[in-house]
Amino acid sequence: MTKFLLHIEGLFVLLISVYFYGQIDGSWWIFFLCLLIPDISMLGYMINNAIGSTIYNIVHSYVIPLTLIIFSVNLQQDLMLTLSLIWIAHIGMDRTVGYGLKYPSNPKNTHLQKA
Numbered sequence: 001m002t003k004f005l006l007h008i009e010g011l012f013v014l015l016i017s018v019y020f021y022g023q024i025d026g027s028w029w030i031f032f033l034c035l036l037i038p039d040i041s042m043l044g045y046m047i048n049n050a051i052g053s054t055i056y057n058i059v060h061s062y063v064i065p066l067t068l069i070i071f072s073v074n075l076q077q078d079l080m081l082t083l084s085l086i087w088i089a090h091i092g093m094d095r096t097v098g099y100g101l102k103y104p105s106n107p108k109n110t111h112l113q114k115a
Helices: 001-023 028-033 037-046 049-059 063-074 078-096
Strands: 106-110
Touching: 001 078, 028 078, 037 049, 037 078, 049 106, 063 078
Parallel strands: none
Antiparallel strands: none
16 A cells, blocks of 8 residues: 555656646756656666665655755746756656665665565
8 A cells, every 4th residue: 555655646746747847838848858867867876786776866856856946936047947847757757657766785676665
């Protein structure tokens, strides 16, 4: 049941971020062009699993993009808001399909599998 709730949470985050992206009239070609950019963080696994999981987990947690959304709204930075909403959508999409935060032991071990 917990795993199911985490997937639903990811779907909710994805849908809400897409909704707000539409509300700011963001360019949809930029949205789709940038949607997978956070996955570049997987390159950290070329060094080793510990570094790879650390980099991946930093990029795939909600803390940085949510902080950037707050700053972008307060500073009226449209580009930062656009990219932050895309980043949040990416994380939500990953959680929806079962990709979670990684354990350093193996990139295939995620927090969603432990739920």
